[in-house]
Amino acid sequence: MRESQHIAVIGAGAAGLCAAKHLLAGKQRVTVFEHGSHVGGLWVYENDNGMSPAYQSLHLNSENKVTAYEDFPFPDGSPLYPDHVQVTAYLRSYAEHFGVMPLIRFGSKVTSVTSIDQAGRQMWQVEVHGQPAGLFDAVVVASGHQNVPRHPAFAQQFEGQYLHAHNYRTPEPFKGKKVLVVGIGNSACDIASDIAPHTRDAVVAARSPVLLMPRMFLGVPTSRVLAKLEKPWMPWPLRRKIRTAISRLAFGTMEQWGFRTPQTRTHPAGHHLLMGHFIWGRLRAKPGIAQVQGREVTFDDGSREEFDTMIAATGYLVELPFLPPQCSPMEGHWINLYQRVVHPQQAGLYFVGFFNVSGGGNIRMMDDQSRWVTDLVTGQARLPSAQAMREGILADRALVQERYPDSPRYGLELDPMDYRRSLAKAIRR
Secondary structure, eight states: OOOOOEEEEEOOSHHHHHHHHHHHHTTOEEEEEOSSSOSSGGGSTTOTTSOOOOOTTOBOSSOHHHHSBTTBOOOTTOOSSOBHHHHHHHHHHHHHHTTOGGGEETTOOEEEEEEEEETTEEEEEEEETTEEEEEESEEEEOOOSOSEEOOOTTGGGBOSEEEEGGGOOOSGGGTTOEEEEEOOSHHHHHHHHHHTTTSSEEEEEOOSOOOBOOSEETTEEHHHHHHHHOOTTSOHHHHHHHHHHHHHHHHOOSGGGTOOOOSSOOOOBOOTTHHHHHHTTSEEEEOOEEEEEBTEEEETTSOEEEOSEEEEOOOEEOOOTTSOGGGOOEETTEEOOBTTTBOTTSTTEEEOSOOEESSSOHHHHHHHHHHHHHHHHHTSSOOOOHHHHHHHHHHHHHHHHHHSOSSGGGTTEEOHHHHHHHHHHHHHO
16 A cells, blocks of 8 residues: 555535545545535535535435445435435535544635646645645545536527526525426426426426436335346346336326437436426426527427526536646546546546436445545556546447437436446456
8 A cells, every 4th residue: 555645635515525535544634625615515505615506495316325425324314305404414424424524624716736747756736716725646626517507509599587507596586477497307307396386387398308207106215116126237228118117107108298208318307296287287398499589489399488587407517627728527528537537647636526327326426436536546456558548438438429318418427337337347456
């Protein structure tokens, strides 16, 4: 095992706390830089770091047992799907329990991370508010990927009230208005369900096919049913049939509600109140948007309607302004990282949490990534050649392109079962 090193972790959200915890357990010296004054990142409602998209009704959309860190369950008595207040408290308890809190420098916005050759050894200089904060042996970027809104091209043409889901907080400002929610991901489902009882009329515009899944099925979280029915050896078409059957038993066909059933893999979506609002006529579905002129929206089916408000739940851009171009892993909406963690050209630069799992909880996957980063830092694991890593990155991208729709939303998508098997091989290396 290598001697103890000094590691910088950028961000004190779920990913950063996890990375710091594992590095600390690996006998490393750790400094965590957090822009705001709270731990919890995107789960902190009105976080003063200005990057949280949390709305007042936000809950986990995966069961607490499959979401929690592997060695730190949610407290006894927690609801199946905790809200943002409970998740924030959970993350703070995690940081306190594992001794991460004293390592965090709050109010420290990282403005620059630069590679420096020091006596033939690559080091990393981190600047905070434009001032040097120290030299580090390695840097873990855990600043998140849901803080820079991706606006649709037609946003500027809409002359009514416009906002991105990142800025949505409560339903009251939309009382009595006719509102269009653009998108059909989990945030769109949450927001549409939230505003429907308050609006005069609410419409969800879904360009992509979607399979809405119930949160509960046969009296238990749907993820438990899927865990019993789906096996690692099953080909995806069979797994898709299982999920389509569950969705149909719960809701009927997607087409009867104005959506389209997907024929490829898609990110799961849903909300426990969503279909009730469709039944009561509080919500309607429309296809994608063809044109926007003033307050009038023309949909792909040729129909036209006027709206007071448009809420765009259209995802996020991954922007890492503190990294120089040669260190940025982004290529459009693709992330060029080996196993979604390692920069193939920059030794000692790691990333945790830059993914979307197509089922299950993101936090559990951060555990796996952080454990591997610690093994790499301590020398208990090794990396293949830079060429082999680049080939792995391209193979991963090709798999996503083969499986999922051609949309920026899927640039960070990964299948949890496939990823854990792949990461296990890398860890054994």
